[in-house]
Amino acid sequence: MALIAILPGDGIGPEVTGEAQRVLEALDLDLHFEQAPVGGAAYRAAGHPLPPETLSLARRADAVLFGAVGDPEFDRLDRGLRPEQAILGLRRELKLFANLRPARVFPGLEDLSALRPEVAGAIDLLIVRETNGDVYFGEKGTRVTPAGLRQGYDLMAYDEVEVARIARVGFEAARGRRGRLCSVDKANVLETSQLWRDVVIEAAADYPDVTLSHMYVDNAAMQMVRSPGQFDVIVTGNLFGDILSDQASMCAGSIGMLPSATLSADGKGLYEPIHGSAPDIAGQGRANPCAAILSAAMLLRHSLRQPEAADRIEVAVIAAVANGMRTADLGGEASTRAMGDAVLARL
Amino acid sequence: MALIAILPGDGIGPEVTGEAQRVLEALDLDLHFEQAPVGGAAYRAAGHPLPPETLSLARRADAVLFGAVGDPEFDRLDRGLRPEQAILGLRRELKLFANLRPARVFPGLEDLSALRPEVAGAIDLLIVRETNGDVYFGEKGTRVTPAGLRQGYDLMAYDEVEVARIARVGFEAARGRRGRLCSVDKANVLETSQLWRDVVIEAAADYPDVTLSHMYVDNAAMQMVRSPGQFDVIVTGNLFGDILSDQASMCAGSIGMLPSATLSADGKGLYEPIHGSAPDIAGQGRANPCAAILSAAMLLRHSLRQPEAADRIEVAVIAAVANGMRTADLGGEASTRAMGDAVLARL
Ligand SMILES: CC(C)[C@H](C(=O)O)[C@@H](O)C(=O)O
Numbered sequence: 245m246a247l248i249a250i251l252p253g254d255g256i257g258p259e260v261t262g263e264a265q266r267v268l269e270a271l272d273l274d275l276h277f278e279q280a281p282v283g284g285a286a287y288r289a290a291g292h293p294l295p296p297e298t299l300s301l302a303r304r305a306d307a308v309l310f311g312a313v314g315d316p317e318f319d320r321l322d323r324g325l326r327p328e329q330a331i332l333g334l335r336r337e338l339k340l341f342a343n344l345r346p347a348r349v350f351p352g353l354e355d356l357s358a359l360r361p362e363v364a365g366a367i368d369l370l371i372v373r374e375t376n377g378d379v380y381f382g383e384k385g386t387r388v389t390p391a392g393l394r395q396g397y398d399l400m401a402y403d404e405v406e407v408a409r410i411a412r413v414g415f416e417a418a419r420g421r422r423g424r425l426c427s428v429d430k431a432n433v434l435e436t437s438q439l440w441r442d443v444v445i446e447a448a449a450d451y452p453d454v455t456l457s458h459m460y461v462d463n464a465a466m467q468m469v470r471s472p473g474q475f476d477v478i479v480t481g482n483l484f485g486d487i488l489s490d491q492a493s494m495c496a497g498s499i500g501m502l503p504s505a506t507l508s509a510d511g512k513g514l515y516e517p518i519h520g521s522a523p524d525i526a527g528q529g530r531a532n533p534c535a536a537i538l539s540a541a542m543l544l545r546h547s548l549r550q551p552e553a554a555d556r557i558e559v560a561v562i563a564a565v566a567n568g569m570r571t572a573d574l575g576g577e578a579s580t581r582a583m584g585d586a587v588l589a590r591l
Numbered sequence: 592m593a594l595i596a597i598l599p600g601d602g603i604g605p606e607v608t609g610e611a612q613r614v615l616e617a618l619d620l621d622l623h624f625e626q627a628p629v630g631g632a633a634y635r636a637a638g639h640p641l642p643p644e645t646l647s648l649a650r651r652a653d654a655v656l657f658g659a660v661g662d663p664e665f666d667r668l669d670r671g672l673r674p675e676q677a678i679l680g681l682r683r684e685l686k687l688f689a690n691l692r693p694a695r696v697f698p699g700l701e702d703l704s705a706l707r708p709e710v711a712g713a714i715d716l717l718i719v720r721e722t723n724g725d726v727y728f729g730e731k732g733t734r735v736t737p738a739g740l741r742q743g744y745d746l747m748a749y750d751e752v753e754v755a756r757i758a759r760v761g762f763e764a765a766r767g768r769r770g771r772l773c774s775v776d777k778a779n780v781l782e783t784s785q786l787w788r789d790v791v792i793e794a795a796a797d798y799p800d801v802t803l804s805h806m807y808v809d810n811a812a813m814q815m816v817r818s819p820g821q822f823d824v825i826v827t828g829n830l831f832g833d834i835l836s837d838q839a840s841m842c843a844g845s846i847g848m849l850p851s852a853t854l855s856a857d858g859k860g861l862y863e864p865i866h867g868s869a870p871d872i873a874g875q876g877r878a879n880p881c882a883a884i885l886s887a888a889m890l891l892r893h894s895l896r897q898p899e900a901a902d903r904i905e906v907a908v909i910a911a912v913a914n915g916m917r918t919a920d921l922g923g924e925a926s927t928r929a930m931g932d933a934v935l936a937r938l
């Protein structure tokens with residue numbers, strides 16, 4: 245029996261994870277679910293976005309299904325108490341270092357992108373983003389310079405072990421896809437990037453079947469607009485990955501359809517839709533649950549090693565959408581529940 | 592009499608700056624031109640991408656018209672000797688801290704963008720990027736960690752004076768345009784960004800007529816794809832500005848049409864097309880000189896305070912293109928010289 249921690253979070257989080265849990269339950273996989281608050285909801289209930297009980301549930305669980313965090317009510321709290329800290333805290337405490345963000349356009353949804361349909365339609369890429377290091381977790385603070393000025397600082401850094409392990413995730417992913425890995429850095433300016441590039445090149449020796457290329461991050465941001473279809477797997481650091489993965493999702497067009505996984509070395513993972521908590525439509529039963537449902541599929545694939553069950557969910561979602569089922573974000577009027585039902589009906 | 596330093600650089604640099612100089616000469620403004628090598632060309636001639644003579648010419652000049660640097664031949668040199676270092680060196684030595692990058696779609700060129708024409712056609716924005724600080728110029732290096740691992744590091748930092756002066760450039764620019772300034776940072780993670788945001792908010796007190804907003808960089812990268820027409824002026828740091836300005840240019844579609852300026856506090860500036868040295872078409876007379884010509888217009892506007900002359904050049908370029916003059920990058924067959932002639936004819 246596997247234990248799944250459900251952390252619904254804020255806004256539309258509870259609605260979409262509710263549908264994802266229904267889909268998981270329908271598969272009869274002997275899963276056990278336990279729920280805990282996170283983000284703004286947890287701050288309200290327990291005074292902290294990631295309370296000890298929530299963290300300990302996440303530690304005990306085999307995998308975490310996460311909704312969304314973010315609540316305008318708490319935007320003025322100290323940074324350490326804001327809802328987003330839950331995500332950073334879980335990544336750090338559970339050593340979730342490998343964020344996998346697939347971006348693709350689903351059949352029938354080519355028209356939702358701001359890119360021309362023929363450009364958007366070619367998108368089928370995976371961004372592998374490191375999420376335990378970089379300027380996110382380096383020494384940081386505010387200090388007074390010798391000239392008496394306030395200064396903010398954050399240390400960007402990567403060591404060879406951190407780079408090698410995320411590079412391997414990238415190479416393995418490319419091997420399972422179209423065999424191409426593009427490493428994104430800023431090695432013409434950053435020493436961190438130069439080490440990154442050196443170590444990725446060293447790691448490539450173990451993957452002669454994968455074609456490795458390198459791209460500066462500014463050029464990658466251009467290519468992601470000009471012809472995103474050129475990418476198979478991209479591997480990059482925490483900060484560049486934050487920017488590029490969101491850009492790639494928007495290029496694909498349907499934010500409500502895209503899942504993500506963040507994995508640790510032992511196979512534990514946190515699975516969440518890439519969309520936010522969407523406070524404007526929370527509680528109305530209008531949110532698209534597909535990204536959460538597809539996150540549940542990634543959970544089965546990566547943490548529970550149930551690829552067939554994952555395939556079943558993915559095929560059911562694609563079929564429901566191809567059949568014309570559309571929530572508001574996809575230009576239709578179907579409710580969250582109706583979309584969940586449509587997926588269940590096709591399992 | 593004003594002295595203009597012409598630094599043609601590598602690849603198509605000499606061809607496009609040649610046309611820009613022709614246009615400047617045609618205006619009879621009592622300009623004096625002096626030329627010096629930079630980038631790979633300077634490394635070949637003098638063993639350094641920014642030789643002392645070139646730097647001293649740039650210092651003496653009232654403004655620098657720069658072509659492009661980058662030569663695949665020198666990609667394996669030590670970072671400090673690669674062609675791109677010329678740009679970083681000039682920014683640092685001449686204290687060029689304010690990079691202005693307009694992105695817009697010229698009439699008749701709406702179809703060149705990968706974005707849908709109605710999305711691309713709405714682009715008319717200016718990115719104000721800080722270019723003297725941030726993780727570009729902080730302490731950096733490679734060291735061995737206590738655990739014996741190679742580590743690369745770069746310190747990201749901004750102090751309040753650095754932020755306030757670029758913020759003012761942003762507010763002034765917004766005041767001269769549609770009155771909206773969007774400051775882009777990552778204040779939910781970075782202390783550097785939190786200080787950035789605090790100081791931008793302080794500076795806003797002097798610009799009650801400008802509407803200030805804040806956006807996280809990941810969201811900005813999404814919005815730049817979804818609806819770039821929402822932006823008027825964006826102000827941001829060196830690293831985020833590098834990524835977003837290139838992304839914005841590609842959203843507009845015609846890289847060959849976009850100029851840039853990088854200014855110091857005393858009005859001196861370096862003006863360059865945003866495109867690179869394009870070694871693949873160098874020396875063939877096929878490069879589009881419009882970005883260089885429009886950079887010359889920015890030079891007149893910002894360093895020489897000749898707004899009428901700048902307007903004349905811009906109107907002439909727009910007219911030439913609207914009349915169907917097209918170099919290869921714009922889908923036509925006109926030569927570099929023919930495009931230059933077409934602009935001259937409309938001055
Ligand atoms: C909320 C924020 C701290 C987070 C990040 O920057 O990593 C988010 O943008 C993400 O990509 O998951």
Ligand SMILES: CC(C)[C@H](C(=O)O)[C@@H](O)C(=O)O
Pocket residue numbers: 432433462675678679833
């Ligand atoms: C060449 C490189 C160092 C430079 C930068 O990153 O600033 C370039 O990309 C730019 O934007 O001018």
